[in-house]
Amino acid sequence: MSKKLKSASVLNKFMADYYYELDEASKTKSKKIAWCTSTGPAELLRALGFLVYFPETHSAMIGASKTAADFIPKANAIGYSPDICSYLTSDIGAYLAGVTPLEKAYKTIKSPPAPDILVYNTNQCRDVQDWFCWYGRHYNVPAIGINTYNCVTDVTKSHIPSIALQIQDLVKPLEKVSGKKLDIDFLKQVISLSVKCSELWETILNSAATIPSPISFFDSVTLMGAAVVGRGTEETNICYEKFVEELNQKVENKEGRIPNEKYRIYWDGMPVWGRLRSHSELFKSLKVCIVASTYCNSWIFKDFDVNKPFESMAKAYTSLFIARSEDYKEQYIKDMTKFFKADGIIYHDAKTCPNNSNCRYGMPQRIEKDTGLPYITINGDLNDLRLVSDEQTKTKVEAFAEQLEEKLAG
Numbered sequence: 001m002s003k004k005l006k007s008a009s010v011l012n013k014f015m016a017d018y019y020y021e022l023d024e025a026s027k028t029k030s031k032k033i034a035w036c037t038s039t040g041p042a043e044l045l046r047a048l049g050f051l052v053y054f055p056e057t058h059s060a061m062i063g064a065s066k067t068a069a070d071f072i073p074k075a076n077a078i079g080y081s082p083d084i085c086s087y088l089t090s091d092i093g094a095y096l097a098g099v100t101p102l103e104k105a106y107k108t109i110k111s112p113p114a115p116d117i118l119v120y121n122t123n124q125c126r127d128v129q130d131w132f133c134w135y136g137r138h139y140n141v142p143a144i145g146i147n148t149y150n151c152v153t154d155v156t157k158s159h160i161p162s163i164a165l166q167i168q169d170l171v172k173p174l175e176k177v178s179g180k181k182l183d184i185d186f187l188k189q190v191i192s193l194s195v196k197c198s199e200l201w202e203t204i205l206n207s208a209a210t211i212p213s214p215i216s217f218f219d220s221v222t223l224m225g226a227a228v229v230g231r232g233t234e235e236t237n238i239c240y241e242k243f244v245e246e247l248n249q250k251v252e253n254k255e256g257r258i259p260n261e262k263y264r265i266y267w268d269g270m271p272v273w274g275r276l277r278s279h280s281e282l283f284k285s286l287k288v289c290i291v292a293s294t295y296c297n298s299w300i301f302k303d304f305d306v307n308k309p310f311e312s313m314a315k316a317y318t319s320l321f322i323a324r325s326e327d328y329k330e331q332y333i334k335d336m337t338k339f340f341k342a343d344g345i346i347y348h349d350a351k352t353c354p355n356n357s358n359c360r361y362g363m364p365q366r367i368e369k370d371t372g373l374p375y376i377t378i379n380g381d382l383n384d385l386r387l388v389s390d391e392q393t394k395t396k397v398e399a400f401a402e403q404l405e406e407k408l409a410g
């Protein structure tokens with residue numbers, strides 16, 4: 001993979017501190033721990049004094065360590081299908097095997113932190129509910145959550161109150177476990193930190209609109225870790241400020257992430273975690289910069305409002321790309337490709353995540369017809385490398401680069 005950004009050391013320290021703090025609390029029972037889905041109500045949990053752990057990030061680490069196929073069969077053996085989310089199956093499988101990638105990364109951490117409560121939001125998919133309920137039964141702790149609308153075109157006033165009420169309904173059971181009363185002023189403070197986090201994260205991602213782009217998708221999928229696990233904290237914002245500074249400098253110096261950037265591609269869908277390095281190298285060799293993605297942009301939340309904490313959390317977490325209709329998504333991708341000056345689109349059709357795969361209902365064809373942007377679809381998966389064909393991916397990507405060359409040559 002290309003040389004890391006200088007500020008990566010700040011992110012590494014942030015992630016290490018985050019996991020060590022959770023591990024300490026889990027071992028000593030000094031603080032309560034809530035597990036939360038990646039687009040769950042993290043702000044509410046922090047405001048109630050919980051340390052917040054996100055199993056999806058743990059699953060991504062399993063994927064990146066290329067070990068998911070060792071663990072998925074263990075979850076299959078207890079009835080979780082090989083066709084469902086491979087984040088779920090590799091995480092539960094690794095737990096059953098007593099293995100965690102945290103140990104390799106952080107030595108003294110031998111297992112994920114034990115939850116006192118688990119809180120999900122089905123805005124992204126139903127799998128998170130099943131995933132959290134498995135751990136709830138296993139640890140004999142409550143697994144509670146929010147059931148969000150999906151396939152929404154416009155998020156209207158008719159959607160918000162019911163979700164806001166569901167979030168409010170979480171307060172009592174959370175207070176019972178945390179032993180603390182919700183302090184609304186503190187919740188507002190946490191939300192304002194989340195607002196800042198989203199602004200900084202957007203600034204980082206938008207730097208890729210510059211030609212040449214100072215950042216690529218393969219940086220962003222790692223950098224987004226802080227927005228996922230740390231939104232609502234000062235530390236995350238300090239970390240992102242460093243990246244903004246570094247990227248501004250690169251923009252000023254016209255320093256591209258890919259030497260001699262030739263083509264700019266928009267990536268739709270999840271990364272193949274176990275192929276980050278090889279995909280990064282492949283695109284670099286073709287002078288292709290993956291400038292933006294639907295996936296990384298999903299942690300920019302525009303609707304938080306400190307004056308309406310519950311309503312705005314409801315709006316922010318219902319307006320998520322993944323919860324929207326094909327019409328909304330199509331327009332969003334068109335806008336994004338225009339903003340980032342993309343020459344084409346790659347759709348990752350992730351076998352075990354239909355929710356994050358947007359090429360199954362004719363969208364690539366419709367977008368190409370309207371915008372003229374060429375596309376390819378890569379069949380693969382986020383974690384299960386048995387579903388990935390490296391040869392086929394390479395052949396398709398190389399042919400795509402040739403197609404772009406011909407197109408740009410006019």
Ligand code: SF4
Nearest residue numbers: 085124125127353355
């Ligand atoms: S959105 Fe996809 S990858 Fe994420 S938890 Fe749901 S099924 Fe798994």
